Amino acid sequence: MKKFSILLLICMPLLSCSNDDVPVIAACGVANPIEDLVWLREEVARRVENNDPNAHYCYIVQAKTDTQTIFIFEDCNPIINKVAPILDCTGTSLGFLGDENYSSDSISERKIVYRPSDFKCDF
Numbered sequence: 071m072k073k074f075s076i077l078l079l080i081c082m083p084l085l086s087c088s089n090d091d092v093p094v095i096a097a098c099g100v101a102n103p104i105e106d107l108v109w110l111r112e113e114v115a116r117r118v119e120n121n122d123p124n125a126h127y128c129y130i131v132q133a134k135t136d137t138q139t140i141f142i143f144e145d146c147n148p149i150i151n152k153v154a155p156i157l158d159c160t161g162t163s164l165g166f167l168g169d170e171n172y173s174s175d176s177i178s179e180r181k182i183v184y185r186p187s188d189f190k191c192d193f
Contacts (some may be wrong), residue, residue, distance in 0.1 A: 094183075129145075146191035153168070
């Protein structure tokens with residue numbers, strides 16, 4: 071029993087945290103946008119249910135511009151080149167990453183706030 075307890079104590083720190091944890095960042099007047107913004111919660115639920123083999127490359131980034139918090143629907147599939155839509159706190163489309171309004175330089179504090187459990191990208 072003593073050996074088991076020592077082994078358990080050694081393994082606990084390894085099991086307690088995961089590098090796959092995504093941060094919860096207050097924004098848009100709510101504590102947890104993924105849970106508290108209806109449109110975003112529904113989008114995440116839709117993605118969780120998605121059985122498309124390309125879905126494990128798709129993720130959601132929360133970021134800031136000079137004037138507001140934005141959400142970017144990104145994809146890191148190495149064989150697909152697609153545009154990344156940008157939405158505001160209400161779920162309204164603002165444009166696309168890289169268009170005349172949203173260059174990569176104009177966006178800061180980028181954090182992944184959703185990625186699938188079988189996420190295939192490593193960065």
